[in-house]
Amino acid sequence: MFLDVEHPLLLIATMAVIMSWADGATQVHQPSKSNQPSAAPRTNCPKTPTETTEIIPTRINTRTHLKELRLAMRNVEHVRVAPLDAYIVTTEDEHQTGSPLNHDRRLQFISGFSGSAGEAIITKNNSAVWIDPRYYVQADSELACHWQIMRNGIRNTPTAAEWVLQNVRRARIRIGADPKLIPHHTWISWEKEFEKYNITLIPVLKNLIDLIWGSDRPEPPKLTMYVHSMEYTGETWQSKVKRVRGAVNAMGADALVITALDEIAWLLNIRGRDAMYLPVSKAYAILVPQKIFLYVPGATVPESVSNHLRTFNCINDPYCVRVLEYDQFWRDLPTFLQSWNKVLLPSMFNYNPGCSHRVVSLVPEEKRLLLPSPIMMLKAVKNSVEIEGMRRAHVRDAAAVCEFMAYLEDKLGDGEKWTEFQVASTLDKFRYEQLLSQGASFKSIVGFGPNGASPHYRPHLNTSLVVARNSTLVIDSGGQYLDGTTDVTRTFHFGTPTPKEKEAYTRVLGGVLALSKLSFPYTVDTSDVDVLARSHLWAAGMDYKHGTGHGIGSFLGVHEPPISIHFNSRQKKSFEVGHFLTIEPGFYQDGDFGVRIENVVEVVLVKPKFNVSGPYYGFKTTTLVPYEPKLINPDFLNPDLRKMINQYNAKVRQVVGAELKKKPDLKGFKWMMKKTGYIPEWLPPKNSASIHESWFFGILAVISSILVTC
Numbered sequence: 001m002f003l004d005v006e007h008p009l010l011l012i013a014t015m016a017v018i019m020s021w022a023d024g025a026t027q028v029h030q031p032s033k034s035n036q037p038s039a040a041p042r043t044n045c046p047k048t049p050t051e052t053t054e055i056i057p058t059r060i061n062t063r064t065h066l067k068e069l070r071l072a073m074r075n076v077e078h079v080r081v082a083p084l085d086a087y088i089v090t091t092e093d094e095h096q097t098g099s100p101l102n103h104d105r106r107l108q109f110i111s112g113f114s115g116s117a118g119e120a121i122i123t124k125n126n127s128a129v130w131i132d133p134r135y136y137v138q139a140d141s142e143l144a145c146h147w148q149i150m151r152n153g154i155r156n157t158p159t160a161a162e163w164v165l166q167n168v169r170r171a172r173i174r175i176g177a178d179p180k181l182i183p184h185h186t187w188i189s190w191e192k193e194f195e196k197y198n199i200t201l202i203p204v205l206k207n208l209i210d211l212i213w214g215s216d217r218p219e220p221p222k223l224t225m226y227v228h229s230m231e232y233t234g235e236t237w238q239s240k241v242k243r244v245r246g247a248v249n250a251m252g253a254d255a256l257v258i259t260a261l262d263e264i265a266w267l268l269n270i271r272g273r274d275a276m277y278l279p280v281s282k283a284y285a286i287l288v289p290q291k292i293f294l295y296v297p298g299a300t301v302p303e304s305v306s307n308h309l310r311t312f313n314c315i316n317d318p319y320c321v322r323v324l325e326y327d328q329f330w331r332d333l334p335t336f337l338q339s340w341n342k343v344l345l346p347s348m349f350n351y352n353p354g355c356s357h358r359v360v361s362l363v364p365e366e367k368r369l370l371l372p373s374p375i376m377m378l379k380a381v382k383n384s385v386e387i388e389g390m391r392r393a394h395v396r397d398a399a400a401v402c403e404f405m406a407y408l409e410d411k412l413g414d415g416e417k418w419t420e421f422q423v424a425s426t427l428d429k430f431r432y433e434q435l436l437s438q439g440a441s442f443k444s445i446v447g448f449g450p451n452g453a454s455p456h457y458r459p460h461l462n463t464s465l466v467v468a469r470n471s472t473l474v475i476d477s478g479g480q481y482l483d484g485t486t487d488v489t490r491t492f493h494f495g496t497p498t499p500k501e502k503e504a505y506t507r508v509l510g511g512v513l514a515l516s517k518l519s520f521p522y523t524v525d526t527s528d529v530d531v532l533a534r535s536h537l538w539a540a541g542m543d544y545k546h547g548t549g550h551g552i553g554s555f556l557g558v559h560e561p562p563i564s565i566h567f568n569s570r571q572k573k574s575f576e577v578g579h580f581l582t583i584e585p586g587f588y589q590d591g592d593f594g595v596r597i598e599n600v601v602e603v604v605l606v607k608p609k610f611n612v613s614g615p616y617y618g619f620k621t622t623t624l625v626p627y628e629p630k631l632i633n634p635d636f637l638n639p640d641l642r643k644m645i646n647q648y649n650a651k652v653r654q655v656v657g658a659e660l661k662k663k664p665d666l667k668g669f670k671w672m673m674k675k676t677g678y679i680p681e682w683l684p685p686k687n688s689a690s691i692h693e694s695w696f697f698g699i700l701a702v703i704s705s706i707l708v709t710c
């Protein structure tokens with residue numbers, strides 16, 4: 001699953017657009033009257049008060065909720081000093097997990113929009129939602145006509161400030177937001193940009209959505225925390241704490257505030273079910289040289305976790321975790337600050353949003369040490385146990401994909417009609433049946449034909465297309481297993497591909513292979529290698545707009561910082577042995593078809609003939625799902641890359657084949673064998689091969705295929 005500017009907060013992308021308005025301007029800005037910004041068109045929405053249109057049953061009327069919110073916006077007890085002119089609602093929870101549970105889906109409550117990324121602004125008389133274009137069809141089907149839809153990145157879409165200026169007629173505008181839900185760096189960017197427009201950003205400590213949600217709000221999960229065994233972690237939590245304390249001390253801090261749930265889970269070897277697709281528990285933590293504080297709802301943990309964390313008799317024990325009430329964190333932090341000179345507050349780094357603005361605002365500026373989290377850096381380097389676990393998890397995951405694809409091809413062959421949504425939900429079920437499976441690692445992306453040409457697209461029950469035989473099908477999915485996390489993209493075709501589809505697929509595959517075979521000195525930055533994945537596409541004037549890769553966790557986040565492969569990445573990070581990351585180039589023909597191929601790879605030590613400026617690293621491919629042979633045109637690959645495909649196919653047959661043979665039904669095994677046939681590594685020149693030469697290469701392919709199978 002590729003990662004671009006929309007993760008973890010689409011708000012970051014919005015601010016990037018806002019920041020392009022006027023560099024360094026100080027006067028109050030007004031939108032240009034020429035080329036006036038406008039909202040996206042709506043389906044079956046009346047253009048006049050008297051016009052009637054067809055009712056769309058999937059749309060949710062939230063007028064009552066909006067009325068209650070507007071009353072709260074005028075209540076000075078909630079919003080400080082004076083009423084608000086506008087209020088911002090985001091998709092995020094206060095830990096910026098990127099996948100909040102229903103209890104924290106505030107944007108969905110106020111608007112009806114159920115997408116995973118977006119933000120709304122509500123004024124006295126109007127309301128609008130900013131979304132990525134991938135969600136437009138879904139948003140149009142879910143948002144009632146009293147909502148405007150703004151598509152980020154589309155020309156003439158108004159920015160947040162432009163829209164507020166259009167809808168609020170005041171000399172000084174007050175716009176509020178919950179600072180617990182906004183990363184500090186995003187908040188500061190908003191403040192600076194809004195100020196140019198005479199808009200003041202107000203921190204509203206009482207979340208107004210929570211105030212009006214009432215008894216209908218879904219209950220949060222209770223006691224979901226559990227111990228993640230040493231069998232899978234390979235290191236005690238006490239050892240991790242010791243390493244992190246050493247890093248914090250080396251950075252010149254007296255304490256570390258931990259707000260990222262995956263960092264708390266990794267540090268203490270615990271997991272939970274408090275976020276969609278991310279196995280974490282809701283908590284804050286504070287780490288000091290002699291104490292560890294863990295703040296959880298209800299100030300209690302299951303007995304097994306209590307024993308694991310040694311929560312009893314914590315006097316003078318630096319490896320005893322003090323468990324406290326979740327909200328106590330906000331009272332303890334200001335108190336503890338009195339005895340600290342410097343406190344380390346994790347900052348934004350390559351899609352890790354860092355601490356919320358509320359956390360940072362509690363710490364006096366002279367005591368703040370805003371730096372990337374040392375836990376983030378340590379967590380990304382897997383130990384030997386985690387490495388073996390990741391490898392095993394990918395074998396079982398590959399078996400699940402092979403079994404599912406065999407099943408899907410059988411159903412399509414029988415004439416059944418399958419939608420993208422069915423494909424996604426059924427694939428999730430096949431994964432869940434695997435040993436140690438804990439479900440999906442993210443919401444599957446399944447795009448057929450023109451939907452596959454939108455790299456962000458996710459199928460929705462009401463909007464998904466029927467899968468046919470006249471275009472490509474892009475499936476980007478992954479699983480969570482106790483011993484690892486997976487993320488794989490494959491592109492399939494159930495009919496006869498066009499020459500352009502084959503060329504696009506082969507050039508994308510060439511980019512995957514070219515980067516996978518790279519060896520490089522340890523000083524190379526992650527952004528430096530991006531060009532190799534694009535080189536085969538660039539040779540034909542083709543490209544893709546998203547990043548080439550991201551880090552991946554061990555039974556944690558499918559998008560794990562600090563690794564980010566993109567040539568224009570602003571924050572630099574070099575590779576380390578034990579990093580796991582994705583390589584996922586693509587090509588997208590607007591309105592027609594899409595291609596993406598994604599493998600997870602492991603950073604390993606290599607031994608070149610010479611070792612100048614070493615040590616040298618390379619990539620070892622962990623994903624073992626077959627490529628689509630009918631989409632490969634060998635003419636676009638040199639012999640070395642064809643050989644790599646044959647070596648990959650041989651490994652898939654050996655490793656995944658052994659796993660599939662354990663299954664009672666061998667359909668998955670047969671499908672895998674069919675997709676991993678031999679590709680001739682040396683092809684005769686075009687238009688010059690004699691009948692005997694063609695016969696020779698055909699026999700060679702058959703013999704080689706038999707040998708690989710054996």
